[in-house]
Amino acid sequence: MASTMKDLARETGLGLATLSKYFNGGNVREKNRRLIEAAVKKLHYVPNEVARSLKTRQTRVIGVIIPELSNAFITSIISSMEDVLRRHDYAVIVCDCRSDPKREKEAVEFLIHRRVDGLINMATDPTGAHLKAALEANIPILLVDRLIKTLRNKVSAVIIDNEFASSQAVSKLLDLGHRKIGLVLGSPRLYTTETRLAGYLNALRNAGVEPDERYIRYGDYTMDGGYQAVQELIGLEDPPTALFITNFEMMLGGMLALQHNGIEIPRDLSVIGFDKLELFSGIFPNLTLVRQPQLGIGRECANLMLETLSSKGTAVPRVITLSTELTEGTSTRALEP
């Protein structure tokens, strides 16, 4: 059986209060500190975080709910987030809800029972219904990547400037003379889908180009979806001369579709993609793309959560918007008149 503070008290002849103070960084007489340290070593004492949690009413655990763990964009965020959090002695419980709103809600409940100190969520359910219980339980919530309208001003968030990212990419294509620009989006009601669409529309309108519905496709953020969407776009009677594909998986699928159809980039079609993931920089080396600061997102999440936690409820919800970068490759070219 593991030894407890009581054992230490007996061993050292000190009181519980002194020991507790020692472990929590308080001042203890030099002689006693040595006494304690010796006893700790002798008895292999390890503080019991569970008991401490019960008393302090904080578990130092953050629950993280994500749509998919098998997604490089998400794991790189989690990875950097967990790094910062653990360095501050917070543990991370990850719940993968497989993009299923029902599972997502269950995960919230699961984590509430566990009395997590905070919740970080890349939301699957765009209505935010799943977070109601956490809101009522007064658990700090942090949204990542996807805002939820009904929770505006109620919870903090770390996002990227989707509208700008999208309009910047599209403007780039417009500048090159393209007018027929295909857009491949994620699933319809998602925050990122809607904001990226908005950026696209803005850019077109600012350039005096009337958006054409046929050029807008939804690819579910999956590779198959991207393949399908691009397939449809290039099959149009009056196909686009340029493509903006708004996530990594769809980009891969899209590239395949182009390959299968013998369409060469940028000779036949200009393409701007999304997300640079190290692993694949080699495969399609020269794509022009919108890069999100994954590591920065994770870090900001961790820090914002830490800040919220240490403010003990006085913190006002805050939205941190990180900017993306358009890195130019060789997958776009000017449209000859």
Place this chain on the structure above:
Amino acid sequence: MASTMKDLARETGLGLATLSKYFNGGNVREKNRRLIEAAVKKLHYVPNEVARSLKTRQTRVIGVIIPELSNAFITSIISSMEDVLRRHDYAVIVCDCRSDPKREKEAVEFLIHRRVDGLINMATDPTGAHLKAALEANIPILLVDRLIKTLRNKVSAVIIDNEFASSQAVSKLLDLGHRKIGLVLGSPRLYTTETRLAGYLNALRNAGVEPDERYIRYGDYTMDGGYQAVQELIGLEDPPTALFITNFEMMLGGMLALQHNGIEIPRDLSVIGFDKLELFSGIFPNLTLVRQPQLGIGRECANLMLETLSSKGTAVPRVITLSTELTEGTSTRALEP
């Protein structure tokens, strides 16, 4: 403030024991059960798992320590593992140690403090030194993917039959008439590296082929490493006619190297790879490869851990070896004499 069982007791007029029994699935008079359910609803009662943990001495938390979260093979294991575990009301704390033995050891300590019920570890440190504290604390340990020699018969494990997988792949190449077979391995001291090497050597020797050291390269399980290794192999004076590349990342890197050198598969070189990851089945569609049952590995891990936990220390350490599958594509061909 959240309500407690005491509040429920006051509300219902029942004793704590009755309530506790109710929540733990015991028999309660029908009238009382209704009383309790009404009170739970009214007071928004949520059981406090922390208090329960303190009393029962089990946290229902499993600590998982992995070398990298940004690795599709690993996340798919974790994903299926977490799924099963959460269904049994166990939470998973994931610690990514970035393939750093120091961080790995810290993670073990971190999790011990948290009083996790069990530890699942894809080990970075092949000596197993990091697990000593957990062993002493009598925490059930489960190794995944990589065995540790010094812990033999002391801890359970879920692995694949690396030797067989490797020798099967190499035999396949031998059958096709290849004698000069290049092997790209992971980092030198890793379990998987050593066992896959052993399988390679066995297959060669069984076929009466003397292994050639120049054909054996270490690619660190990274894409760059794979690129480099393949680059070296094809640059040899007497280059191999076939390649066996023992993980997914190195395989990608290797394919790139071949591409850059204008080497066509299988015309110029036969290749067998490792791990099928859905996302990329489209990119290199017809590779012959060794497939590991990732989902099965995760599931087996979860079940074995659950079993160990419910046996309350009476369970004998057990190694579960799952088999791989060699799926034939079109990346190999018979060597013409």
Place this chain on the structure above:
DNA sequence: TTGAAAGCGCTAACAC
């Protein structure tokens, strides 16, 4: 600075 004692919310004897 230190010690005694109360209590965090729950479970599990034990007695009824």
Place this chain on the structure above:
DNA sequence: GTGTTAGCGCTTTCAA
């Protein structure tokens, strides 16, 4: 079946 009670291992007043 149900109630009473004593902890689980810690933190934290309050006095000394």
